[in-house]
Amino acid sequence: MSTTERQGEPWGARLRDLAEEAPGALPEPALWDRGRRYARLRRGGTAVVAALGVLAVVAVGAVSWQRAAPPAELAPASAPAAMPDELFVPSPWLPGTEEAGPVGQLAAIIPADRGGWTGAEMEIVGVSATTGEYRFLDLPDLYAPPGAVLSPDGRHVAYWATGEPSGTPNDSDAPVTAVVVYDATSDEVERYDIATEHGLDGEGLVWTDPSTLLVSYGQWQGGEDDTDMDVSMSRTAPWQVLRVGDELRDLGSPLVDGHVWGGGGGVVVMSGSGRNAGRWLVDPSRPRQPQRLRTDRGSFVPPRVSPDRTRIAGVPGNRAPNQLAVAELSGDARAAFESVPGSRRTLEVLAWSDEEQVVVLRHDRDEVGMYHVTVVETDVATGEQRDLVVVPPDLANSPQFALDLLGGPIVEAVEPPDPMDPRAVVGLSGGAVVAAGAGILVWRRRVQP
Numbered sequence: 001m002s003t004t005e006r007q008g009e010p011w012g013a014r015l016r017d018l019a020e021e022a023p024g025a026l027p028e029p030a031l032w033d034r035g036r037r038y039a040r041l042r043r044g045g046t047a048v049v050a051a052l053g054v055l056a057v058v059a060v061g062a063v064s065w066q067r068a069a070p071p072a073e074l075a076p077a078s079a080p081a082a083m084p085d086e087l088f089v090p091s092p093w094l095p096g097t098e099e100a101g102p103v104g105q106l107a108a109i110i111p112a113d114r115g116g117w118t119g120a121e122m123e124i125v126g127v128s129a130t131t132g133e134y135r136f137l138d139l140p141d142l143y144a145p146p147g148a149v150l151s152p153d154g155r156h157v158a159y160w161a162t163g164e165p166s167g168t169p170n171d172s173d174a175p176v177t178a179v180v181v182y183d184a185t186s187d188e189v190e191r192y193d194i195a196t197e198h199g200l201d202g203e204g205l206v207w208t209d210p211s212t213l214l215v216s217y218g219q220w221q222g223g224e225d226d227t228d229m230d231v232s233m234s235r236t237a238p239w240q241v242l243r244v245g246d247e248l249r250d251l252g253s254p255l256v257d258g259h260v261w262g263g264g265g266g267v268v269v270m271s272g273s274g275r276n277a278g279r280w281l282v283d284p285s286r287p288r289q290p291q292r293l294r295t296d297r298g299s300f301v302p303p304r305v306s307p308d309r310t311r312i313a314g315v316p317g318n319r320a321p322n323q324l325a326v327a328e329l330s331g332d333a334r335a336a337f338e339s340v341p342g343s344r345r346t347l348e349v350l351a352w353s354d355e356e357q358v359v360v361l362r363h364d365r366d367e368v369g370m371y372h373v374t375v376v377e378t379d380v381a382t383g384e385q386r387d388l389v390v391v392p393p394d395l396a397n398s399p400q401f402a403l404d405l406l407g408g409p410i411v412e413a414v415e416p417p418d419p420m421d422p423r424a425v426v427g428l429s430g431g432a433v434v435a436a437g438a439g440i441l442v443w444r445r446r447v448q449p
Contacts, residue, residue: 073414074131081129081154083107083405084413086390088134090125093419096136102187103128103135106154108399111145112136122146126184129154129405134416140189143176146398147202152351153210154402156244157182160202167197168223175199179215181244192248198223203236204259208284209266210404213242214251216260239270241284253287255280261302264351264403269293269303269312281305281329295327295335304349304358305329313349313358313380321345321363326380341383353377353407359388375406 084107092115097103107129113120114136122145126137141161142148148159163177177200178193194200196219204216219234238256240248258271263281270282270290280290293303293312303314313326316337324343327335340358347361362374362385375389388410391399 074133075411077104077130079130080409081105081107081402081405082409082411083129083389083401084127084132085388085410086413087127087392087395087399088413088415089392089394090134090136090416091418092120094125094134094136094416096138097126097187098138100135102184103133103137104131104185105129106150106157106184106402107405108401109137109148109150109157110395110399111148124148124157126157129402132411132414137182137184139180139182140191141178141180143174143202147205148400149205149207149213150400150402151207151210151213152402152404154405155183155185155210157184158205158207158213160200160205161191163193165196165199170199170220170222170224176202176217179205179213179242179248181213181242190245192242194248196220204239206260206262206268208262208268211244212266212284213244214260214268214284215240215242215248241287251282251284251287253282253290255282255290263303263305265305265307265309267305267309269305279303281309291329293329293335295337302349304351306352306355308355311355311380313352315346315348321347324349324358324360324378324380326358340378340380342385343378343383346378347373350375350401351403351406356380357407359403359406375401377406 087108087110090110090112092113094114096114103126105128106126108127110125110127111122112125114123123142124137124139124145125134127134137157139148139157139159141163143160143162145159148157150157158179158181160176161178161180162174165175165177169175175196175198177196178191179202180192181190183189194217198220201218201220203218204214206214208214216236216239218236221234236257239251239253239260241251242248253270255270255272255276257273260271260282261269263269266285267281267283270280272278272280279293279295281293282290295312303312305312309329311326311328312335313324315322316325321344324340324346325337326340327337329335343360345363347363350359350361353359356379357377358380359375359377362376363371364374365371370393372393373391373395374387375391377386377388378384388406389401
């Protein structure tokens with residue numbers, strides 16, 4: 001073997017090793033372009049799915065904002081006070097006065113469920129007499145929304161409030177200890193605490209005029225851990241009178257034990273006891289000079305007295321609806337009630353709008369057979385009626401009206417907004433984000449190079 005061959009053997013071995021390590025074939029010329037197209041497809045699909053998710057979130061937000069936006073037809077806050085011709089069922093998600101400010105003079109108040117993240121609680125919605133807005137009234141320590149009462153001019157709301165009694169409470173959750181008067185125009189409250197060891201049983205709150213409130217309550221005699229006998233309620237305290245901005249004082253009437261109905265025009269009708277049994281007309285400014293009401297029908301609730309205090313109107317008997325009846329108040333002579341023609345569907349008398357017109361609740365039924373209530377003005381001589389306010393079936397008899405406004409102008413109502421449940425907004429928005437993320441993941445897995 002020559003020297004050249006001996007020297008070539010190592011190089012040949014090295015060439016064989018390199019040949020074994022070399023790739024078998026060059027890459028396909030179009031592979032690079034295909035990879036770029038794949039990358040662009042993945043990025044484009046991801047962007048489309050993400051954009052759809054963003055659009056879904058924006059759509060949910062837009063619908064929520066649109067449903068919560070106040071109506072464009074609202075009157076300015078400086079508009080004169082008036083009663084709307086219709087009430088609506090309030091949304092549980094309306095704003096409150098703490099968030100949106102006071103709503104101003106009220107045309108009506110409506111007990112309604114107010115939504116929260118963990119459930120709903122009954123509170124009070126105020127309907128503005130100027131703008132027509134609906135807004136929850138944030139009333140501190142409110143005890144029982146249906147027990148709140150609206151003053152005749154629509155400025156004040158009086159209600160029973162909870163607090164801390166001096167001893168063990170009868171109700172561990174919410175013992176009643178005070179009366180509160182809320183000013184709807186200023187959003188301020190006046191609290192009138194009543195001394196109590198175990199809590200109060202609030203029985204009556206009756207406005208006699210825009211600034212005078214009659215108050216009646218009993219005292220619980222024991223706390224929640226006492227026996228049933230010890231927990232019983234005391235005899236109801238004599239009626240007290242509260243003039244807004246003043247303090248609670250005894251009414252001072254000889255009729256200390258009985259029921260009180262709002263009479264209208266600064267007076268009330270009160271039932272007596274003992275030798276004073278019967279019904280009496282009481283003026284809180286002269287409480288010791290009650291006038292006996294001698295009528296041929298004693299069962300009518302609530303009786304309402306005309307502005308000149310010469311006539312009384314009510315729905316007699318124990319059946320409702322029934323016919324409206326009016327009697328003359330003429331001294332000690334027994335007054336005979338005369339039925340008003342065409343008024344058989346009357347549920348309740350609300351107020352006298354003038355000496356000849358009475359505002360009542362009428363029981364009506366719509367085209368599909370649903371019963372509802374309409375506030376109507378009735379001429380006590382002819383029975384002619386004029387519809388004032390339509391109350392939907394779901395509200396039944398729960399609204400309270402500013403009685404002084406029922407004799408004034410009636411304006412077209414503005415339907416309040418219907419905000420979406422914020423829990424649904426969060427859920428739908430979160431669901432859109434999750435769905436977009438899942439869509440992106442599926443897309444990226446399915447698209448192959």
